[in-house]
Amino acid sequence: MKEKSLWKDALGRLIKDKWAFGSLIVVLTYSLIAVLSASGVIAQDWAKEVGASNLAPGSEYWFGTDIFGRDVFTKVLHGTKIAMSVGLMTALIAIPIGVTLGALAGYYGGWVDDFITWLYTTFSSIPNIMLLISITMILGKGIFSVYVALGATSWVTLCRLIRGEVIKHKEREYVQAAGAIGGSHFRKLFIHILPNVTHIIIINTSLQFQFAIKSEVILSYLGLGVQGEPSWGTMIDDAKLELTRGIWWQLAGATFAMFLVVLAFNLLGDALRDSLDPKLKGK
């Protein structure tokens, strides 16, 4: 029997799982929309008036039009770009912080561990949404602040997980062996231990993505997020005033788009855990 690598094995299992595979397709589709929108191929004319204000969904405008007669469907597509970019940028900020701090704390222990543990417990003791609001208040509003605020608040879980895993691994034989043949701390930590905890990072990224998307929507709903362009949060904020008049399509468009991608990321995260975590293998 041919030996499969860990990654090939995981991918095989992922594809066999219908739900996971579907989620992967959804996530890829969203990413494609985001890339196309960012590069100017689609949804560039979201600000254009295409018809009368507040037209109901129909064959011409699938999701109807908003108060200024703009196409809601185009706004949803544009919102996808914002949501996915927030997810990506947040992950890019949070993962290096979480991984580095977690690894250092777990590996060195002692006062380093004490300090980092203190830092992340303090961070996690502050209600997340409050922290987000205060960071956007300090940095000024706009998409950049959203990236930073979410990045700066969402590394805590990852840091905690990595720390635990590194503590477990650093006593293992293969690390001792690496030490015995003269490997430095750096080598032991980054060349030997980290590759063995990568699956945690991947699973966490998937979950973090949907947390970031949800938070962006909340911030924009509160008027603290994206300024001057449509995001799902501002669309839901608009809908607050429209619902009583029976105008439901902005809310429906934005929430459906959000629902689908958040669900997909959650399912994908679960599936990734099932297929990547060696302890769950065969269960």
Add this chain to the structure above:
Amino acid sequence: MKSLVLVVAITFLVFGCSKENSFDEREINLISPEKISGFDPINASDKYSANEAGKVYEGLFEFHPLKRPYELIPNLAESLPVVSLDGLNYTFKLRKGVYFHDSPVFKQNIGRELNAHDVIFSIKRLADPKLNAKGWWILDDRLVGLNEWRIKNSKNEKTNYEEEIEGLKVLDDYTLQIKLNKPYPQFLYALAMPYTFVVAREAVEFYGKEFLNYPVGTGAFVLPKFEQSSMITYFRNPKFREKLYPSEGEEGDDKLGLLADAGKKIPLVDKINVHVMVESQPKWLSFMKAKNDLLEVKDVNIQQSITPDRTLKSDHKEKGIRLIMKPMLDVTYFAFNHDEPIFKNKKLRQAMNLAFDRASYNRLFHENTAFEAQGPIPPGLDGQKKEFKNPYIKYDVELAKKYLAEAGFPGGKGLPTIVVQTRSDTVSRQQVEFFEKCMEKIGINIDIGMNTWPELVNKVTKKQHQMYTMAWGADYPDAENFLGLLYCPNQAPGSNGANYCNPEFDTIFKQATVLQDSPERTDLYEKLNEMIAFDVPWILGFHRTDIYLTQAWLKNFKHMEFNHSQFQYLNVDLEVKKQLLNKF
């Protein structure tokens, strides 16, 4: 099964306790759409805090509840003051037999009679540098010696209230004299504003910092303690003096039933419940469930209650609900910051003004109930000629483009992106988004800056903005209140947030402000109004319309701009309420 029993039990408990409309008490239910910032009159700067303070406290004067145009009538003062020929010396006679509410701050808990010292104390309190009152501007540099007293005491550790001020003299217990340092034709209006409501020194000293939560006034209603909650309940002041419901009003008031209570002693109800409700939908729903007697209809709720041809929807009519629509004395505007070099360019300002599509804005945000402002002065005040039409209040994209080119920015080239600061609520954001779309058509890029209300005020006060949006409501029925928004010495932190300075305007304004109401002054006001129309220091918006719904059983409600004193006259018809309630 057990849980089901529990649910049933809890349901009974909850609904068993909830009081349905009771008919043994004459009570009315009102709404405050904002949280109340406390009951200290000197800080009652927003309309809603003023409305609550006005139920408990009183001023020397008030506006006649029925007569229009607005007429000032004596309230705690016995009569209108005697004014010296030069218009600087005012002698006031106080009404006898006015008592403060019973309160532990007084001897034996019994409210004492109000006297001239209380009035002087209340005015000094407004000027107290330690208190930094929001209402100080109405007396700033007006009374002889008051500013000097304020400056002197700002250095002292404790404000010295004992010191006599030349401009504030007690002649006897019921007589006082106030000396102005220059004519101030709006002075009596200032004495009808909440800032000068009369408070008792005992209460101020007894409660100290907590004074704002323990109102001890002379008004028709009593509130022993104010707590920041969703409901404020006032009770009738059992010892209220003999004050009668007016027996004359504007023409047509008797047909509307507004004179049915003429000559009766007020207050006419035992209790007022004020429900603090910020969100628009719950307010509207609770009114439609007869939980409230009066509703100010705004924004999105307009469509739910009113047909496009300005009448009440039929389901409302069946319930006996009445509609009151009256133009407001206000103006909305997009202000330029004239400290910014680009906005010194008049052609640019005019171009932006011409590109603003007011008709669509009115339809989208005011359901066509607002009126396009021709100048800063709202119709109904002297200074706004009926036939005056501002030549720049029109929507003409081509002309705007031409002006923009003449300004030196053809097609918007060379202009930076302009940030318009506004509030962060949904409607404010959409309004600036609309403005952004209008400016886009002539090539000007606009960004939205969203702020909480205090943040916005802060930016305007510190001149940290390029443009901002604002609405100004009249403090008293005089155009001076609006024209002052563009007077150079009122620059930020004053009310001229646009930092507009026009020496010609300032000269005429100064002349006008010391004149009593006269054709001469009206001429000057009209001149100033037109000057602004041509110079475009703001992009003028609208004069809005107040829309109220009242239940059939609420009596004596008449639209009033400065309505903080109006609630004492309200009445309720319990018979009508009983009959109509089954329709809700």
